Amino acid sequence: xxxxxxxxxxxxxxxxxxxxxxxxxxxxxxxxxxxxxxxxxxxxxxxxxxxxxxxxxxxxxxxxxxxxxxxxxxxx
Numbered sequence: 001x002x003x004x005x006x007x008x009x010x011x012x013x014x015x016x017x018x019x020x021x022x023x024x025x026x027x028x029x030x031x032x033x034x035x036x037x038x039x040x041x042x043x044x045x046x047x048x049x050x051x052x053x054x055x056x057x058x059x060x061x062x063x064x065x066x067x068x069x070x071x072x073x074x075x076x
Contacts, residue, residue: 003029010034019072021055021063022047038066 006018017035020027023043031037031050039048041057048054055069056062067073 001029002027003033006030006034019070021066022051036070 002022006020010016010018019036019038020030020034021038021040022031023040025044025046027037027039027043027047028050031039031047031052037050037052039051039054040062041055041060043051043054053066053069055066064073068075
């Protein structure tokens with residue numbers, strides 16, 4: 001599952017938090033234990049309710065916009 005993969009990644013990187021993006025109900029369990037969970041604008045309502053934040057959909061640069069918002073990526 002995505003949750004199990006994220007947990008393994010946290011352990012391998014020896015980090016406390018991950019930033020993850022999702023759009024479906026199958027992302028809910030992963031969103032519950034990562035550091036920053038960002039639902040895409042077209043995500044299911046269930047996922048949006050458990051997400052740390054909601055960004056634009058993929059057609060409107062949602063991932064890029066969120067990375068800029070959280071200072072993970074510098075805006076051009």
